[in-house]
Amino acid sequence: MENLELALAQIRRELPGMTLLENEPLAAHCSFRIGGPARAIAVPGDVSSLSHVCCILKEHKLAPLMLGNGTNILFPDEGLQEVLLISTEKLTKLFLLPDGAIYAEAGVSLSRLASFAQQNGLAGLEFASGIPGSLGGGCRMNAGAYGGELKDVIESVVCYYLPEQALYELSAEDCAFAYRASRFSRIGGFVVLSAVLRLPQGDPEEIAARMRELNERRRDKQPLDLPSAGSAxxxxxxxxxxxxxxxxxxxxxxxxxxxxxxxxxxxxxxxxxxxxxxxxxxxxxxxxxxxxxxxxxxxxEVIVLPPDYRLEDNGPAVPRHRVTVNDWNAAPETPPQETEEN
Ligand SMILES: Cc1cc2nc3c(=O)[nH]c(=O)nc-3n(C[C@H](O)[C@H](O)[C@H](O)COP(=O)(O)OP(=O)(O)OC[C@H]3O[C@@H](n4cnc5c(N)ncnc54)[C@H](O)[C@@H]3O)c2cc1C
The missing domain is CATH 3.90.78.10 (UDP-N-acetylenolpyruvoylglucosamine reductase, C-terminal domain)
Structure with a gap:
């Protein structure tokens, strides 16, 4: 608790322009509309400030809880007083790379990603157009529907590995995607920052029609008029x-x-x-x-957070290394070994 207050004071000092929501009702940040107050939610505007916040937490032996669109999570009524949440809602860069692949940051919603693919005549993301989560949360869960999964379209993922304060670019294979699971769900400490998705060409009209059809099926079958966190x-x-x-x-x-x-x-x-x-x-x-x-x-399937939920980072203190976007190219190729379950 004391560590968190010290970390928050340092964050306010070193990142005065960053949005820091304090004593914020978690019910307002999740699709279940359940959850008491969070001590604080940091909303970094870019990857560099996100890594800066992570560095400060590490100095205070803390780790953040990542928050995407909050559509697969159950927060406790008691709130989260001992953990800082980091929201990816402002990490929304989305563009085509020169070779035709899609680059998207973690906070891009899956529906926006699917529309972007459709508008560019790229097929394979139709399944994602009705999933209400973000790309970051989707990578952790290997979100999927109607026979498609993110693992089918992701080429690589850039993530920040908190214990080492280092960036890694993981191939889809290294992400170890499985049914509603990935390396990021099996091992704590990964923050998904962005992904590259490679999709085959398709007819924009046909892609749009398929998206409409799947979304209609969703509306027919699912209780979309009531708050939930998807499949329980x-x-x-x-x-x-x-x-x-x-x-x-x-x-x-x-x-x-x-x-x-x-x-x-x-x-x-x-x-x-x-x-x-x-x-x-x-x-x-x-x-x-x-x-x-x-x-x-x-x-x-829903991530259920108990009332006493807290995240500590008691790993060895590593020298402060503030990562900048330019460091991305220097990210080591070998991903860390699986050492701990979460
Ligand atoms: C009506 C409804 C329908 C749904 N339908 C589907 C469906 O068809 N298929 C499906 O797979 N899911 C479905 N879901 C569930 C949910 O939308 C997905 O699991 C989605 O991928 C979660 O993304 P999120 O951004 O909301 O994650 P959150 O709920 O914000 O977080 C989920 C987990 O991911 C972690 N996380 C979030 N962002 C990051 C990040 N950048 N780096 C590392 N970890 C991160 C969080 O800490 C948490 O542990 C549905 C949910 C609802 C409410």
Whole structure:
């Protein structure tokens, strides 16, 4: 706590122009509309100030919690008093590289990315046009839908590795993408900064038509009128979470204002004033009952942050190395080894 206050004072001193939201309600920063106050959310305007904030945190033995569009996360009612969140909402550079690949920063929304691809006659991102997250959060989760996943279109990812305060450019293979997982979800300490996506040429009209069709299917099937964090559980191998939940008679099951959607049993929705504790309880009961009745263990897809959530960086202090955009070219080629689970 004391370390965080010292870090915040240093951030205010060294980055006076950066937006620093203090005592900010987390419910306003996530699609579930749940969560108490965050001690602070830093909103850097560029990659250089983001790395500067990370350096300051490291000096105080802290690590940030990254925040994209907040569409896959459940914040605690108690808020987060002991962690600094860093929002990527201002990291929105998006352009075509000379060789025709797309360069996008972490804060670019997946829907904007998909539209940009369509406008440039590039196919393969149609699946992403209705996913409400950012590219950074999408890389961590390997977001996907309707048979497509980010892993199919990402060529490389530039990320900041907090323990070393170093930049790495990872090939898609090094990102170790898997179903709703990646190297960034398995190991703590990675901040996704940007990605290069390579897509084949396509007909803009056909791409737009496919996007409309998928978005219509989404509107038909998903409870888009109520706050949620998307699919509550991952798809267990050989099953569909929504069908298992429905077959166990849990469609519409409610704990307070948290409810298994009546429209799509894979979603948990906030019927108004749901608390994080109601959602924890609901998720627990659904998991327990599905396990008892079918033997299948459901694994949450939503990132559930407990009330005592905090992030420390107790790794060896490394000399301060403020990274600038020009350092990107000097990023080592070999990614760090997997050492710790998170
Ligand atoms: C209505 C609805 C429909 C959805 N449909 C789909 C779907 O079809 N397919 C699908 O895959 N998902 C779906 N989702 C879930 C969600 O949109 C995706 O998982 C998305 O990729 C999350 O991105 P985000 O920016 O919102 O991440 P956040 O919720 O902000 O964060 C998610 C995780 O990623 C981390 N993170 C965020 N940014 C970074 C970064 N730059 N570097 C490192 N870590 C980072 C966060 O710390 C957190 O652990 C849906 C959600 C909703 C609400």
């Amino acid at each position: 559980f991952k798809r267990p191998e050989g099953y569909f979470a929504a069908k298992l939940i429905e077959d166990c008679g849990l469609k519409g099951f409610r704990v307070g204002d948290a409810q298994v959607s009546e429209k799509h049993a894979g979603f948990v929705v906030n019927r108004g004033e749901a608390t994080s504790h109601e959602v924890y309880e609901l998720l627990d009961q659904v998991r327990r009952r599905v396990h008892e009745q079918t033997g299948v263990v459901l694994e949450p």
